[in-house]
Amino acid sequence: MMESKKYINVIQHLAFEDLGSFGKVFQSQGFEIHYYHAGVDIPKTIYTDDSILVVLGGPIGVYETDIYPYLQQEIDGLKYRIQNQLSTLGICLGAQLLVVASGAKVYAGHVKEIGWSTLQLSEQGFESPLKHLHDVNVLHWHGDTFDLPKSATLLASSEHYPHQAFAMGKHILAMQFHPEADTNRFEQWLIGHCSELNHAKIDIPKLRADNQRFGATLAQAGEKLLREWLEEFDVLLQ
Numbered sequence: 001m002m003e004s005k006k007y008i009n010v011i012q013h014l015a016f017e018d019l020g021s022f023g024k025v026f027q028s029q030g031f032e033i034h035y036y037h038a039g040v041d042i043p044k045t046i047y048t049d050d051s052i053l054v055v056l057g058g059p060i061g062v063y064e065t066d067i068y069p070y071l072q073q074e075i076d077g078l079k080y081r082i083q084n085q086l087s088t089l090g091i092c093l094g095a096q097l098l099v100v101a102s103g104a105k106v107y108a109g110h111v112k113e114i115g116w117s118t119l120q121l122s123e124q125g126f127e128s129p130l131k132h133l134h135d136v137n138v139l140h141w142h143g144d145t146f147d148l149p150k151s152a153t154l155l156a157s158s159e160h161y162p163h164q165a166f167a168m169g170k171h172i173l174a175m176q177f178h179p180e181a182d183t184n185r186f187e188q189w190l191i192g193h194c195s196e197l198n199h200a201k202i203d204i205p206k207l208r209a210d211n212q213r214f215g216a217t218l219a220q221a222g223e224k225l226l227r228e229w230l231e232e233f234d235v236l237l238q
Contacts, residue, residue, distance in 0.1 A: 013058025
């Protein structure tokens with residue numbers, strides 16, 4: 001009897017913010033990737049499915065459920081996954097959705113953190129898959145921040161914000177930065193977020209140059225991070 005194909009479910013909030021470099025890792029391990037678009041086609045079954053769920057980033061605020069009501073559906077679904085320790089990876093907005101689903105607060109920060117810089121790992125961070133990001137410049141792209149959930153273990157901070165990554169058990173991992181950013185497709189981010197970048201007076205040529213300077217190293221470190229996280233579930237082929 002042939003083994004059934006394994007797959008992951010991915011919630012996408014923007015067309016150009018996909019799995020990026022993480023997609024290659026999943027594909028190399030035989031995963032079939034199923035993308036679902038927020039506000040359009042997210043079936044409730046992906047929250048109860050024991051397959052890995054990845055929730056990606058986006059420019060909307062997790063607290064704007066009155067404007068974007070589907071966010072509440074995501075929050076409710078993530079509550080179930082947290083309670084049942086179903087393997088879930090949250091990136092940027094995805095991380096903030098996990099925060100709210102766990103009962104903590106997300107709110108506007110004091111500064112837009114957009115650009116490349118290193119993280120400060122906690123002691124637990126050095127014992128986690130995030131250890132591969134030590135001294136690696138990662139891509140930050142957010143204006144909101146959050147309180148650390150009571151059930152969470154802090155893994156990383158940044159220059160501007162104390163809470164950048166956390167874990168809840170071994171199955172739930174949340175990162176407010178972007179370890180999945182694909183250097184070769186970075187221009188899509190600059191185009192798609194041009195209004196935000198101009199409003200925040202971000203130096204776009206520098207952002208582009210830093211992508212060329214740091215992107216390849218981040219991709220290598222991000223692959224190691226993701227592979228180690230997957231090893232927790234014994235799903236790697238090699």
